[in-house]
Amino acid sequence: MAAATKTAARKTSAAAPAPRAVNKHGARRRQILEVAAARFRSHGYGAASMRDIAGEVGILAGSLYHHFPSKDDLFTAVHEEGIRRIDEAVDTALDGRTDPWARLEAAMVAHLDYLLEGGDFAVVVLRAVPADLGSRQRLVALRDAYEARFRELIEDLPLPATVGRDSLRLMLLGALNWSQTWYRRDGDTTPEGIARDFLALLRAPL
Amino acid sequence: MAAATKTAARKTSAAAPAPRAVNKHGARRRQILEVAAARFRSHGYGAASMRDIAGEVGILAGSLYHHFPSKDDLFTAVHEEGIRRIDEAVDTALDGRTDPWARLEAAMVAHLDYLLEGGDFAVVVLRAVPADLGSRQRLVALRDAYEARFRELIEDLPLPATVGRDSLRLMLLGALNWSQTWYRRDGDTTPEGIARDFLALLRAPL
């Protein structure tokens, strides 16, 4: 949906030479990725079919294989793009902030915003990777690398010595990621509000 | 796995007349449910096949249809059994306790214990219900009814007026449910430890 508008790459050192890494086949490839992300999200890997994806793109199934050599590869590409996007969103949110609590909250908001409003890519990333996928190990490693960012953000926090930082990270990320299952666009909550409320619950004693 | 040993029904008023509600076809039916729960958990609804399930049971695919009229029905039965079990586990955990905080912690431990160590049924219950499932609405309603128990437990808590009880419930259940994705049996954490740590993080100020 709206996620399509944020596709343009903005790497840390994006010079002139090679904008082809993400852009291998141009617009059509990006369109296929968008559609595939939506189908993988709503149907899961197993139940999403290449025919359906092709149909929604407006081409026939066989034509997909000109852009991606297999369903595995297509899923892998969606997954990688999803991680790239949410990683970039957190980058942008943290830019220029120095206060540890403000940095954590900014990262939480960016994470949630992407997860709840940013579209289908991030949702696919957060779901379990199919056990028999060829690229499984690499994808899991990519996600772990992303989550390590929160480990650092929490390490920088000035906390009482008794607080378990691992538990805090797991609780926080778990609460954020699970919000995917209950969040409704039309409700009165927003990603910002949820992040703020969760942090407040932790910082104030019950 | 170990869940098989806990199958025996122990309803609040289990008298002589009708142990047939859960027991419609006896031992074979229960065996099929166990195997199906494991496959639905590891492969998802779409990718789990009736052939595979039958094969692991030790019969052929066609024979499954003597016990369950369709794949939809089989999944629905697994789902219902999963809710019945976790509901019962929370019942047992709450039995006799009166202190509000102790009741919440006991329910959290029971919930987590079932989710992390109780086997495949509870995991299937917590995952997204396939959008095109015939019994979808009823299953969602069943899960909502289960989660309403936590709403009550949190309402009974003596909390500062500023605390949002809805946010608290969503944060707590989200953190618990998400633990499914990172928990490892061989690690040094236990369901009891996780529940205790999460509650401690909330009750003490950061």
Added chain:
DNA sequence: GTCTATATTAGGATAGAC
């Protein structure tokens, strides 16, 4: 870059013998 046509495999489900 897409289509047509098709190979191949696998899936859910059914009928009837045993």
Added chain:
DNA sequence: GTCTATCCTAATATAGAC
């Protein structure tokens, strides 16, 4: 209650024309 045999559908993937 299970098996055999089978129908029908749909899936991934490929080859080659356009």
